Amino acid sequence: MKYRHSFHAGNFADVHKHVTLVALMQALQRKAKGLLYVDTHAGSGFYELSREGSAAAEWRSGIGRLRDVQEGVAAPEIAAYLDTLGALDRRLGGRGGYPGSPLIAGQLLRTQDRGVAFERQAKEAAALRMTAAPMPRLRVEAGDGFQGLRAVLPPPERRSLVLVDPPYEESTADFARVTTALDDALQRFETGVLMVWYPIKQQRETAAWRATLEAHIVRPLLHAELRLYAADSRASLNGSGLVIVNPPYLLAERMREWLPALYAQLAVDARGGVTVREREARTGTR
Numbered sequence: 001m002k003y004r005h006s007f008h009a010g011n012f013a014d015v016h017k018h019v020t021l022v023a024l025m026q027a028l029q030r031k032a033k034g035l036l037y038v039d040t041h042a043g044s045g046f047y048e049l050s051r052e053g054s055a056a057a058e059w060r061s062g063i064g065r066l067r068d069v070q071e072g073v074a075a076p077e078i079a080a081y082l083d084t085l086g087a088l089d090r091r092l093g094g095r096g097g098y099p100g101s102p103l104i105a106g107q108l109l110r111t112q113d114r115g116v117a118f119e120r121q122a123k124e125a126a127a128l129r130m131t132a133a134p135m136p137r138l139r140v141e142a143g144d145g146f147q148g149l150r151a152v153l154p155p156p157e158r159r160s161l162v163l164v165d166p167p168y169e170e171s172t173a174d175f176a177r178v179t180t181a182l183d184d185a186l187q188r189f190e191t192g193v194l195m196v197w198y199p200i201k202q203q204r205e206t207a208a209w210r211a212t213l214e215a216h217i218v219r220p221l222l223h224a225e226l227r228l229y230a231a232d233s234r235a236s237l238n239g240s241g242l243v244i245v246n247p248p249y250l251l252a253e254r255m256r257e258w259l260p261a262l263y264a265q266l267a268v269d270a271r272g273g274v275t276v277r278e279r280e281a282r283t284g285t286r
């Protein structure tokens with residue numbers, strides 16, 4: 001497996017995913033009771049942001065853009081994400097760069113919370129373990145995150161937030177694995193909050209997968225997309241999608257404000273857009 005998240009770190013999809021991650025974590029932390037955070041595909045946790053060539057500079061149209069307009073950030077969720085990045089950077093000694101999901105979530109863990117991050121590539125897992133050393137509440141496991149997820153659910157805390165963020169290198173297989181993993185996770189713990197990221201390249205393909213996923217799941221869902229390019233564009237990534245199962249109360253309502261605000265700051269031309277769509281629980285046992 002050759003996937004290197006460093007090429008994509010801080011791009012618009014990372015920004016979309018991580019603003020949502022911070023918003024979800026903070027929504028769940030309105031209750032004092034501890035929670036378990038699980039990152040099934042963690043990555044190395046920290047990425048230098050290259051100043052060179054276009055392929056290595058995806059971050060410029062993501063976090064680079066957002067930082068430029070920081071002064072004007074109106075939505076509290078976007079501000080909370082930027083504040084979290086700032087606090088994390090200070091905690092890591094002011095290295096700059098861009099953090100990955102396990103460190104962003106790790107930064108937000110309270111003393112009553114804990115986190116487990118799975119990463120299959122041994123080198124990346126070792127790098128994450130080193131960077132996460134100042135975060136004793138975050139455990140790093142080198143191994144398969146789909147299998148690992150089965151081992152940690154249901155959590156003794158009876159509250160959890162799981163991020164499923166595979167590389168989609170073998171996209172058909174990864175989409176199928178995600179469907180199976182969500183199904184299994186909900187059988188083990190039906191009220192856990194799950195967030196899945198997916199790439200939007202060919203919109204028809206992703207829409208078909210989403211329809212299958214939604215048919216499998218009876219729990220409430222929130223589907224959110226941030227598209228920078230038209231569906232038929234040849235850009236390697238036209239949009240970033242998230243499916244959130246068991247979304248916290250008012251998340252969708254808030255997202256209808258901050259996602260368009262985020263889009264306004266990242267938009268390339270007028271052919272992109274956003275979607276925020278809720279689906280109520282369907283009748284059934286799961």
Ligand SMILES: C[S@@+](CC[C@H](N)C(=O)[O-])C[C@H]1O[C@@H](n2cnc3c(N)ncnc32)[C@H](O)[C@@H]1O
Nearest residue numbers: 005041042043100101119120121144145165167
């Ligand atoms: C998209 S990156 C993760 C980015 C990270 N979640 C973030 O937002 O910063 C995907 C990572 O999953 C790892 N990976 C691929 N298959 C895996 C598996 N079955 N279990 C755990 N990690 C896996 C890859 O090595 C890669 O580092």
